[in-house]
Amino acid sequence: MKAPETDYAFEKHLDSWLRQLSGPAPTGLAKWPMDRLVQLAVLLSVLVAAMVFWPNNFFHPDLMQITFVLGSLGIWRFGWWFTHAVRAEVYARSRWPRMRQRADAVWRAGWRPRRLHIQMTTYYEEPAITRRVIGSILGQIRREGIPTTLWIGTGSSYDEEIITHFVRTHGADLDAELVFLRQNQPGKRMAIGMILRAMNRAGIKPDDLVIFMDGDAVYGSDVLEKTCSMFGADPELQALTTNEEVLCYGPDWIQSWLSMRFAQRRLAMQSHAMSDRVLTLTGRMSVFRARHIIDEKFIRTIEADHLDHWLWGRFRFLSGDDKSTWYHLLSKRAKMTYVPDACVYTIEQIDGSGTGRMVQNFRRWSGNMLRNGTRAIALGPRVAKPFIWWCLVDQRIAMWTMLVSPTLALLTLFVEPAYLLHCLIWIVLSRTILCLFLFRYARSTDLTWPFILYFNQIINAGVKVYMIFHLSKQKWSNRGNQTAGNGTGLRDKLQNAMAKFQLITAVTAFITGLALYIGLLDLPGGF
Numbered sequence: 001m002k003a004p005e006t007d008y009a010f011e012k013h014l015d016s017w018l019r020q021l022s023g024p025a026p027t028g029l030a031k032w033p034m035d036r037l038v039q040l041a042v043l044l045s046v047l048v049a050a051m052v053f054w055p056n057n058f059f060h061p062d063l064m065q066i067t068f069v070l071g072s073l074g075i076w077r078f079g080w081w082f083t084h085a086v087r088a089e090v091y092a093r094s095r096w097p098r099m100r101q102r103a104d105a106v107w108r109a110g111w112r113p114r115r116l117h118i119q120m121t122t123y124y125e126e127p128a129i130t131r132r133v134i135g136s137i138l139g140q141i142r143r144e145g146i147p148t149t150l151w152i153g154t155g156s157s158y159d160e161e162i163i164t165h166f167v168r169t170h171g172a173d174l175d176a177e178l179v180f181l182r183q184n185q186p187g188k189r190m191a192i193g194m195i196l197r198a199m200n201r202a203g204i205k206p207d208d209l210v211i212f213m214d215g216d217a218v219y220g221s222d223v224l225e226k227t228c229s230m231f232g233a234d235p236e237l238q239a240l241t242t243n244e245e246v247l248c249y250g251p252d253w254i255q256s257w258l259s260m261r262f263a264q265r266r267l268a269m270q271s272h273a274m275s276d277r278v279l280t281l282t283g284r285m286s287v288f289r290a291r292h293i294i295d296e297k298f299i300r301t302i303e304a305d306h307l308d309h310w311l312w313g314r315f316r317f318l319s320g321d322d323k324s325t326w327y328h329l330l331s332k333r334a335k336m337t338y339v340p341d342a343c344v345y346t347i348e349q350i351d352g353s354g355t356g357r358m359v360q361n362f363r364r365w366s367g368n369m370l371r372n373g374t375r376a377i378a379l380g381p382r383v384a385k386p387f388i389w390w391c392l393v394d395q396r397i398a399m400w401t402m403l404v405s406p407t408l409a410l411l412t413l414f415v416e417p418a419y420l421l422h423c424l425i426w427i428v429l430s431r432t433i434l435c436l437f438l439f440r441y442a443r444s445t446d447l448t449w450p451f452i453l454y455f456n457q458i459i460n461a462g463v464k465v466y467m468i469f470h471l472s473k474q475k476w477s478n479r480g481n482q483t484a485g486n487g488t489g490l491r492d493k494l495q496n497a498m499a500k501f502q503l504i505t506a507v508t509a510f511i512t513g514l515a516l517y518i519g520l521l522d523l524p525g526g527f
Contacts (some may be wrong), residue, residue, distance in 0.1 A: 011128035014247075018132070018218060018345060021245050025443045032445055039447050040432075047429040057419045066412060066419070066518050070405050074430070077401065080394065085437050088270035095274065096340065103229035111232040113209045116146045116224070117199055117290070121153040121191045122163075122215030129216050129347055130162050136219035138171040144224050149177045151198065153191030156182075159215070189321050193303035196293060206291035212325070213344075217284045220245075220343035227287045227342050238334035239325075241269070241278060241286040242342040245443075250350025250357070257358065257456060258348060259442060260449050266441040269338040275385040276335045279392075283322040285344040288329075298328050307371055311495055312472040319474065320368030327372050333383055362463040363473070369395060370464065371471055399464035400510070402457050407514055414520055427454055469503045 032040075058067045118137060122130065141148050150167075154160050160180050167178050181198055183191040192212075199210070209228055223242065231237055244262055248255040272278045281288075292298055305324040306316045317324065329336060350357050373392050381389040409423040431450035438453075439445045467473070515521040 011131070014128055014132055014347070017247050021345060031439060036445050036447065043432060043447060047425060047432070050425045051429065054422070055418070057416055057422055060416065063412070063416055063419055066408055069517070070408060073401055073404055077398070078430070081434065084268060084271040087274045088267045091270040091274050092340070099230070099233070100341065103233040106232040107225055107229040111229070112144070112146055113207070113228055113231065114205060115208045116148045116211070116228065117151060117204060117208060118148060118211045118213065119151045119192065119195050120213050120215055121188050122159045123155045124158055125215045126349070127162050130159060131166050132218050133215060134163055134166050135170065138167070138174060138176070140219055140224040141174050141176050145175070146224065146228070147175045149179060151179050151181065151195045153181050153183055153195050187318060189303055189305070189317070192321055193299050196299045196302065200294050204290050204294055206294070208290040210288045210290050210293055211285065212283060212288065213285045214283055216347050218345040220345060223342045223344065227339055230337065230339060231289060236335045237289070237337060238292055239281055239286060239288045239329055239336045240339050241280070241282050242339050242344050244282070244284055245343055245345045246348060247345065248348040248350060250348065251354035253448065253452065254350055254354040254357065256446050256448050257452050259446065260438065260452055260456070263438045263441040266340065267438065270340060272388060272391065273338040275387045276337065277330065277385050277388045278326070278336045278338055279388065281322050281326045281329070281336065284346055286322065292329060292332060292334060293325070301328050307471065309471060311498055315472045317371060317474070319364050320371065323368045323372040327376055330376060330384055331379055359459065359463060362460050363467060366460065366464045367467045367471065367474060370467055399461045402461035403465070403510070404514065406458060407511060408518065411515055411518060411520055415518065465507070466503065469499045469506070
């Protein structure tokens with residue numbers, strides 16, 4: 001959707017949206033208006049009819065080997081996905097209700113953290129968004145009565161003036177201290193490191209709670225109660241992350257894509273939490289017990305996390321501070337969890353091409369995952385927990401297996417063109433079935449999701465393949481347009497040429513191998 005042009009209209013629109021999302025999410029058939037049910041019935045009928053009545057080439061003798069590969073990959077990938085779905089359901093129905101019951105009992109008995117520290121970075125944020133973020137924090141501090149310090153990392157006086165005026169107007173009666181730290185070095189990581197060092201100087205205690213959050217994350221109702229109480233009920237818990245909802249000011253399909261991504265996130269997070277670990281402690285909103293994050297090694301990891309690579313040498317990470325915090329706690333065997341009933345609302349503003357922003361996000365997310373994945377896998381299943389460890393391994397395998405089916409389908413154009421049509425029918429049918437599960441984790445149903453899901457999978461896999469050979473390529477346009485690995489010297493040109501050579505060689509070998517398998521190419525006589 002398009003953002004209102006004036007600050008006042010934008011603020012009013014945000015208020016309306018937040019009120020709408022703050023209500024209980026529809027469940028069951030309440031998510032399915034009659035017109036959507038009719039659309040689903042028509043879509044499934046057309047797909048099934050096409051599978052049944054269209055001449056079937058899946059079992060053609062010359063194409064059986066292709067069907068075997070596609071079927072085997074489908075069974076593996078869908079079986080793995082179904083495993084996540086079952087684990088997520090067990091978490092939601094069995095483990096989580098008991099965890100919430102214990103946490104609520106502790107909170108009702110009067111337990112509160114000694115002090116809460118909220119660490120937030122902001123950089124020329126939209127004033128209406130900043131006011132809503134700070135307002136949601138102040139409202140919950142007032143409600144829960146927790147002594148709190150707000151540590152705000154900024155890059156200029158612009159955000160400081162907006163926040164100061166709002167806090168003086170609406171929070172003068174609170175037991176809350178406001179501390180600004182103007183960063184003198186670029187990057188969000190340096191801002192966070194500066195805040196953590198200031199916390200240490202202020203005498204933060206090991207059992208204090210620290211919230212890491214972004215400047216565009218608005219608290220939902222009871223977030224502080226629902227998250228802080230978890231630490232009171234479980235002395236071993238060291239970190240947690242929360243549910244998220246998203247509002248996108250931009251192309252409608254980007255809103256659908258982000259909504260689908262967050263539905264996938266909810267399912268995956270609940271599955272991961274069954275292992276007392278998660279795969280990321282998102283920077284939007286995560287809560288930590290202070291004992292690990294006041295450690296000098298942790299702070300230095302945030303400030304200067306880096307990778308030593310045979311081609312790119314040593315390069316520092318620009319984004320991905322949430323992956324660095326996660327890796328540090330994972331290496332310490334720290335217990336982490338996911339809180340599905342504590343929701344944070346985030347606002348995305350998309351300027352220009354929606355597809356360009358999608359690829360940019362994938363480059364950042366996938367780059368952060370790949371840069372941290374290797375060292376996390378190296379911890380082994382004993383440290384990372386077997387299921388989480390295999391999830392990390394699977395991420396690296398899936399980027400190639402996801403590209404097998406579309407590549408084979410396109411290659412069959414040279415063998416039997418009609419086979420591609422059957423593949424397209426199967427793709428839409430299978431993704432529609434997957435989305436029926438995802439709709440359980442969404443506020444509403446959207447029949448564009450099956451198509452967006454496949455588009456999302458292909459683009460994501462392609463970006464990961466590119467990024468595995470270009471790990472130093474980082475760009476973070478909303479924090480001063482920082483870049484890495486884009487030098488113009490002779491060494492940089494040679495590194496980029498080698499990375500491109502590796503990429504082309506790997507992709508060529510991948511396509512050639514599949515072409516040989518289906519008989520489109522023949523091996524030389526010597527083989």
